[in-house]
Amino acid sequence: MSRESYQQELSALREGVVALSETVVDRLELALSSLATGETAAARRVVDGDGEINDRYLELEGDCIDLFALQQPVASDLRFVAASFKILTDLERVADLATNLAEYALEASREVFPEVDVQALGVSAIEMVELAVEAYTEADTAACFAIDEYDDSLDQRCAEASDAVVRHLIERETAMADDDTVQRLLDDASRLLLTIRDLERVGDHAVNVAARTLYMVENDDALIY
Secondary structure (H helix, E strand, O other): OOHHHHHHHHHHHHHHHHHHHHHHHHHHHHHHHHHHHOOHHHHHHHHHOHHHHHHHHHHHHHHHHHHHHHHOOOHHHHHHHHHHHHHHHHHHHHHHHHHHHHHHHHHOOOOOOOOOOHHHHHHHHHHHHHHHHHHHHHOOHHHHHHHHHHHHHHHHHHHHHHHHHHHHHHHHHHOOOOHHHHHHHHHHHHHHHHHHHHHHHHHHHHHHHHHHHHHHHHOOOOOOO
């Protein structure tokens, strides 16, 4: 294979990773919207589309394996392919989390815990994914550290949201005698806590993307461990 063709394959891999991230972000936004509106069509689109993302992920993973096996990249090219391989896994897992959120939207009651701003948490998580992929595309190492700091803020906000749910649950449960009402409240609380946990995990995967980008560009594993 010519050097030009090899570089084209590397560029195609980068473009494929970015395209997958755009699809994943679209699914996250749909899932988040469905949580707010209860629109089942949007939620089902996310759930039904998970297989499409899995297929694309496997195709791109295969491209990475081919580059490893056939081109035997070295130095910065090797780090780029290895980082892309790992980033693809994180994007696929973010898509799985979007599916989780859509499934919660199909089951959840509306406005049971209005004091918890799930939408704000979701917007922050989505922004982290977008910034992480942008850092990957631009080989921006400074942005990688900024994303890691952003994650600390998201973690804190998710912890506060979870605490608010538990406090609300305790206050409501102690004032209720109806077992069915208490059970419904417990179910809603459980779903909301899972939603908060999954949004926090989206942020974690964004940090993983940033960590692999930093390693790719500077051979620096500071954010990996």
